Amino acid sequence: MTTLSNESFTIESFYRYVGEGKLMAAKCNKCGKVMLPPRPVCPKCFSKDMKWVELKPRGRLLTYTVIHVSPKQFESLVPYPLGIIRLEDGTQFVGMIRGVEQKDLKVGMPLIVDFEKASSGKPSEQTNWPAWPRYYFKPA
């Protein structure tokens, strides 16, 4: 029995958990697929029988870039690194990398997922983007 309704396995819910400092994924009770971001229907077996699982916020950098030309919402941050990590449980995720110089970025380096305490109001203040709390990657 699931305690949360199926509608809860949403991107909005994911970011609500980010605001609590948690990296939460959906796990399919039928086939075991872990979905990050969560999805209301399992794309592997089509089950709607899900549960929330908290992922260990640790992984390794699979690939990265450093962005110098950005949309206007992010212009105050350039240059900023963006990377894709593989978490210890095997799921992959994308995010900005903070607290590391470009010369120290290396494919394979360990990173952890951290969370802003509350939404900074940036960069969404200039736009109609949602004011979600932010997660990011930083050196372990």
Add this chain to the structure above:
Amino acid sequence: MVGKPLASIVSVGISKFGKRDGVYARELFAEAAKEAFERCPNLDPKHDIQALIVGHMGESYEHQGHTGPTLADWAGLTPKAAIRTEAACSSSGVALRIGIFAVLSGLYDTVMVGGVEKMTHRTTADATEFLAMASDYPFEQWNGATFPSLFALMATAHMHKYGTTEEQMARVAVKNHKHGSLNAKAHMQKEITLEQALNSRVVAWPLKLFDCSLITDGASCVVVTKPDVAKKFTDTPVHIVGSGQASGSIGLYEREDFTTLDAARLAANEAYDMAGLKPSDVDVSEVHDCFTIAEIIAYEDLGFCERGKGGKLVEEGVTALGGRLPVNTSGGLKSKGHPVGATGTAQACEMFLQLTGQAERRQVDGAQIGLAHNVGGSGATATVHIFRRG
């Protein structure tokens, strides 16, 4: 055994690509359509063309939606059915496929397929943001991803896994600018040096300015008919003998391997199987070089070389005019320009010109088989079409 034609192209039109101040997308499209009509005197547009299928990515550029009938109107095709397809940078690659379906179904004998985008009147920041809409919003765009950055993530992975170099990527730019210098319709008709490319400013490391295709205004179109009526319009039709399309995850981050586009490999296999052809049969091709790394990955996904050997292929000059397998003779997205909605059919236009011997200074002598590879976003859509001289 070469597969039987699915459909035939009997005429093509392409606007001048470039920074086209003071014109709207619909006016660019009218320019391309007019050229297609003039190229084919036996075609009576109002009588023969039964529907228009057009690729167009973004309403944001001109605050104009509902672009199917808008373009039909300016092309002089009202009241014919007008259908718009949107698949980011592969919008008109998909339109071409729908055009093939349209004549294969038997509903229509002849349709016009095209695409358009008007981009340069907006700032680079705006264009960057509009283009980024073709990526995943709540995780990629939300974290500041841009299109150069997504292909940069692929480039970093390709460099790490296969040892591909920034210099090999720059060689794609040098080659395509050389080809573009031979195309009067290209946006940038000038050659560049390897040093210029390597020393240009960083957009999204490891990609630099000259690794990126151009923000361009332009339109393109082809007239597609049933193969058995093609000769009514021209003695030199080009047959479409293979068509493939596949999808990938909208988020790049979900993929198992960032050094290949699964959708492009699947689309290529579908098209080759349908055509009864293999990669070594291809004489000339247009591939989706939105970024230089994308052309290197395209060589590998299309089977022009082994995985990981794409950088070597451009280094050895195989894909330059005069080489064994010339790629992007038009100048590609890199030099001809990339008005995103127009790109897929612009590739088909180049294949028509090459396979009918009309490619002028960039002609590949005796080309019989052509291929066009069109990618939407970071590979969530890919189409591959194979063409044979009629």
